[in-house]
Amino acid sequence: MEPVTxxxxxxxxxxxxLTFEVDNREWFERHIDARGADFYSAQGVTEHIAAYLADHAAGIWHPFVIEDADGQIVGRANxxxxxxxxxxxxxxxxIAQSAGGQGLATLAVKHLIQQAQLRWNLKQLVANVYAENIASAKVLKRCGFLIEQVSRQAGTDQEYRFGLSI
Structure with a gap:
């Protein structure tokens, strides 16, 4: 794996x-809920970042980016x-489609676990994954998460809820 930050x-x-999200939009929408069309603009991303940073300041959200050795965003973790x-x-x-299979998702989840413990003093983490997103389920299992429940609401995809006690 190339060095990342x-x-x-x-x-x-x-x-x-914005570049990261636009370049990977189709890829992401195969695996997670789609964002609204208004997100995919300079104003939309700027507002998105401002909201996330306000939530970070309020102590209810911690957004991270993952950069490759060239400083390009290749992933996000929250x-x-x-x-x-x-x-x-x-x-x-x-994680960007072009950066898949390089261990970045596992690295990101391990970073989140570490930050949850050290920065936030948390003891329980959860993650929700669509059943079709086998790669994400494998990452979570590799990082110690266990399936807690399976849910399906009328008209939606089957979703797994994973939990980790730390």
Missing amino acids: IRTLQSTDAEAL LKDIDTSARSAEVGYR
């Missing part, structure tokens, strides 16, 4: 993040819905 999202990431009283959060991540 995982760091907190910054307001100056708008252009690079601790979301951080609940410091319950000491829990949800993890989410997305």
Whole structure:
């Protein structure tokens, strides 16, 4: 694996993040819920970043980007819905199609686990994955997550909920 950097999202990431999201839009939409069309613009991404950074300042979200050796964004990872009283959060991540199969998702999840422990003092993480997203399920299992439940609502895809006690 080439060297990468995982760091907190910054307001100056708008252009690079828009490029990452546009370049991988079709790929992501095969595996996770689609974003609204208004997201895919300079204003949409700038507003998205501002909201995430406001939630980070409020202590309920921790957004990260993953950069390759050239400084290009090749992934994202988030601790979301951080609940410091319950000491829990949800993890989410997305890796560029061109960077798949290189261990970046596993690295990202391990980073989230580490940050959950060290930065946020959390004890429980959860992740939701569509049944068709076998690669993400494998990453979560590799990182110690266990399937907690399987759900399916009328008209939706089957989804697995994974949990990890840390």
